[in-house]
Amino acid sequence: MPTGSLQNAEDLLKAAKKASKKSWFSNPEWEIAGQYYEKAGENQRAFDSFVQSAEAYNKVSLIYFSAKSHESAGKIAEKKLSDYKAASEHYQMASDLYLATGNMPDRAAELMNDAGRVTASFDVERAVQLYLNSLSIYETENRGRFGINSFKSITGFLAKNKKYDTAVEVMMRLAKQCIKLNNKQELNRTYLTVIILLLAKNDDIEAFKQLDQFSQDMSFLKSQEYEAADGALKAYKDFDQGMLDEALKNSVFYELNSEIQNTVYSLTVPGFSRNVLGVDSNDFRKSITTKIQKEHDENVKEGNDQTDYTNDDMLL
Template sequence: MAALDEARLKDAIKFMHEADKNTEKSWFKKPDWDIAAQYYEKAAQSFKAGKSYEQSVQAFIKASDAMINAHSLFMAGRALENGANVCLQNLGQPERAADMYKRASELFIQNMTPDRAAEMLEKGAKAMEPISVDSAIDFYVNACNIYENEERAKYATDTYKRTINLLVRNRRFEKATEILLRLGNVQSEAANKSAYFKTLLSIVIIQLAAGDEVEAGKKFQEFCGIDGFVRSEESAVAHAMLDAFEHGDQNYYNQAAARQHVGFLDNEIARLARNIVISNDLISEGGYVNPSGPGGNGQFSQPGPGGPGRPSGGPYADNRNKNNNGGNFNNSGYQQPPSQQYPGPAPPYQQYQGQAPPQPQFGQYQEKPMPPEPKGHNAAPRAHLQDERSESDWRALTGAPAGPTPAP
C-alpha cells in the first residue's frame, strides 16, 4: 500500500513539472494555460490519492488560476470546489474550505451560473455551522439573495427552509421572520397557497416563541386579509394559539400545537411550537383574569363552553368585586340617578314608592265559587272510597304471589 502511494506521489510530481513548463513564457512561446490547467488537475488528483492532501489543495488552486487565465471560469470554480472538499473532508479545515467555496461562488457568478454560485455558498454555510453560526447565516442569506437577484427565487425553496431552520435552532427569531416573509412572497407569486399558509402560521408561531404576543396578533390580523387564509386550517390553529395566550391556558395551547397541521410544518418550527410555555411575562393585559383565584394572584381561567376565547359561565361569568351587603360594586363611583315623574298612572313598580306596601289580611276566608261539573260526554264517574279494591283483590286478579306475612 505504501508503495502504491509513493508511485502516485511520483506521478503527481511529474504532472506538476509539466504544468509549470506550460506556464512559462519565452521569446517564441506563450503560456498554454489550458494544458497547464489539465496537468495541475491531474497532479491534484494524484496527490489526493497518495494522501498528500495539502499538496492536493495547492494543486487545485493552481489549476483554478490557470483556468482563469484560460478564460474558463466555470472550470476554475469547479477546481476551487474540489480543493475546498479536500480541506473540509480530509484536512478538517472548515474556515479555509468556506473561503474557497466563497471564491468559487464568485467565479460561478461571473460565469452566469447563479444556481451553482448559490450552491457553493450553501456548502460554505454547512462548513461554518459547527464553528460560527453568524458566518453560516451570512452564507445562507447571501445564497437566498443570489436566487432573488437572478429572479430564480422559485428554485430557492429548500435554501430558504435551511436558512430558517438554522435561525430557529439558534433562536434568531427576528431574522427568521424576515426570511419567512421573503419565502411567503415567493410562494404567493407562485400561487402555492398550501405552502404559503404554512409559512404564515410559522410566522405567528415564531412571534409567540419570541414572547411578542401583540406582534403575533397584528401579523395574524394582517394575514386574515389574504384571500383564503381565514378558511384554512392554518388560520384555525393560529387563532387557537392566540386565544390560549390571551387566556393563559397552557393546556388549550398544547392541544392547538398538537394538531396535525402543525406537524406538517418544518421540523424546527413544529418542535418550537410544541415547546412554547405560556408564562405571565408573555401574556398581555387583554387576557381574562380571575382575581378571586387561589391566593388572589390573578390566575387565568379556562375558556368557556362557547368556544375558545368566548367566555360563558363559570369563572368568566362575573369577575366583579362585591361587598358584603349585596351586589353593589366597590369604589365604582356609580350613583343612582334621581327618579323622574311621568304623567298618568304610575307603573306597578312605582305605586308604593316611599310607603309600605299593603299587608295581606289573614283570618278572613273568601269562598270561591266551584266550577260547574261537566256533563254529557265530558262527564267522568266520580271515585268513591268504597269502590277501591284491596291489595288481596289485586293479587287474586293478577295472579301475583302473596306478600310475606307480617310478624305478630
C-alpha cells in the same frame, strides 16, 4: 496495505508529480495533479494543487474551471482536512465565480449555502450573513422556486440560534416567492411559521396583527395552518397553557421544518414556566411547594404502609 494498493498509490503519486511539473512545452496541470493526489490519499497536496489550479485558470480568465477548482479545494478542506475556515473561503470564491459565468446561479447559491454551513461551526454571525447571501442569489436571479428548501432550512438554523427577527424576515421573503409562484400550500406553511416565530420571540401582539393580515388571503383563512395558528393565539389570549398544549397537537405542525417543530413545542403562554423540577405552573414558588408537599405525602404514605406491614408481622 496489500502490495497492489501500495503500487497503485505510488503510481498515482508519480502521475501527480509529473502533472505538477513544468516542461519546455507545457505548464503544470494542477487540476489533474490534484485529482491524482486526492486518489492517492495525499489530501494536503491535493488541496494545494487545486488552489494552484484555481489561480492558474483565473489568470487566463477561465472562470468556470477556476470555480470548479475552488469547489474541489473546499470539499477537500471540509471533508478530508477538517479545515472549515479554508473550506468556507473556497466555497465562497467558487460561488462568486459560478455566478460570474452568468449561467450557473443555482450552483452559486448552493455553494454560498455550503459556505454558511461550514462557517456555522466557528462563527454563527458570519454564517448567518453567508446564508442570507445565498438566498439573495435565488431572489436576484429569479430562481426562487429552486431555493424554497434553503429558505426553510436557514429559518430553522436561525430559530435554533434564537435569531427570531431575522428568521421572520427570511420567512416574509419566502412568502413573496410563494406568492409569485402561486404556491398556496407552501405559503400557508410560511404564514404559520411566522406566527410561531413571533410567539417564540414573546411578541404575541405582533403575532395577532400578522394573523389578521394573513387572513386577508382566503386560501389561508380556510386552511389547517390558519386553524393551528388561531388555536395557539386563542390560548395566548386566555393565558391558558393547557389550551396551548392541545392546540400544538395539530398534525399540521409535523409538516414544518424540524427546528421549527422544536420551537413549537417549547412555546408557553405569558407568565407560564417549565421549571427544572418538571412541574408546570404560573407561579414558580408554588410549583416547588407543590412538588415538595407531594414528595412528603408519598414518603408519609410509604412509612405508614411499612408500619402496617410490621404490625401484621408482629400479630403473626
